[in-house]
Ligand SMILES: *[C@@H]1O[C@H](CO)[C@@H](O)[C@H](O)[C@H]1NC(C)=O
């Protein structure tokens with residue numbers, strides 16, 4: 453299996469070497485947002501959707517499945533050659549291991565299938581201030597070996613967004629386990645969750661929720677192990693990256709996500725230099 457991934461990666465590298473065009477990086481889609489009215493457990497299987505329903509084909513084409521040398525994480529295509537994911541998916545990996553990684557987008561099947569588009573990874577950057585103990589700054593970017601065109605990007609909030617998104621309905625997407633410690637889902641799942649205030653979330657997590665985090669919860673619905681790095685979305689705007697949580701869908705503990713609005717400048721800077 454690894455050999456196959458490696459072979460694909462090498463083919464992509466060769467393809468990249470012969471295409472002299474620079475990777476296009478700064479083609480974000482940004483949208484304004486009008487307020488209407490980890491998951492993570494740091495294991496190889498890390499996070500999945502509990503209480504979800506199967507995503508429709510074409511609903512989240514930008515959702516990426518990342519095979520990081522055997523570790524599965526989620527991610528999102530945010531520009532033709534850039535994948536956004538969680539730092540904890542990559543923090544313990546060596547730079548040279550990127551050649552063993554495989555990224556697949558435009559599919560609802562964990563195993564690929566109709567319409568699936570795969571690429572190798574040229575390089576990855578983990579946020580320099582990522583803290584594995586507090587999970588603060590849980591954000592990373594991957595540069596693909598060659599661009600992916602014709603697949604819709606996850607949109608990023610505008611850099612000047614002041615909304616905290618509190619009390620708004622969002623959707624979390626992933627292939628993770630359907631219960632804490634369960635098995636990975638073969639179909640992409642989605643679940644709607646309510647965004648909380650950090651004040652309310654801090655009451656659950658003993659004041660360990662930072663301004664770089666956003667929490668969301670709904671009765672019986674949550675991200676879980678295997679969903680790490682995937683998106684928390686309001687319409688097609690990504691407001692969070694699945695990061696961590698205590699258990700999955702435990703009514704006492706919300707899911708915690710990296711708060712994208714805090715990192716727009718970081719994303720743009722790294723994307724243009726990676
Ligand atoms: C993405 O997947 C859809 C549905 O399977 C397919 O119709 C479409 O051609 C794919 N897009 C690309 C760019 O391959």
Ligand SMILES: *[C@@H]1O[C@H](CO)[C@@H](O)[C@H](O)[C@H]1NC(C)=O
Pocket residue numbers: 610612
């Ligand atoms: C935010 O930025 C966008 C585009 O850069 C601009 O159109 C909009 O007016 C700005 N909004 C505020 C509240 O400054």
Ligand SMILES: *[C@@H]1O[C@H](CO)[C@@H](O)[C@H](O)[C@H]1NC(C)=O
Pocket residue numbers: 656657658698
């Ligand atoms: C919060 O602190 C209390 C007492 O120190 C501890 O029992 C509890 O497990 C902590 N909760 C979390 C989410 O860490």
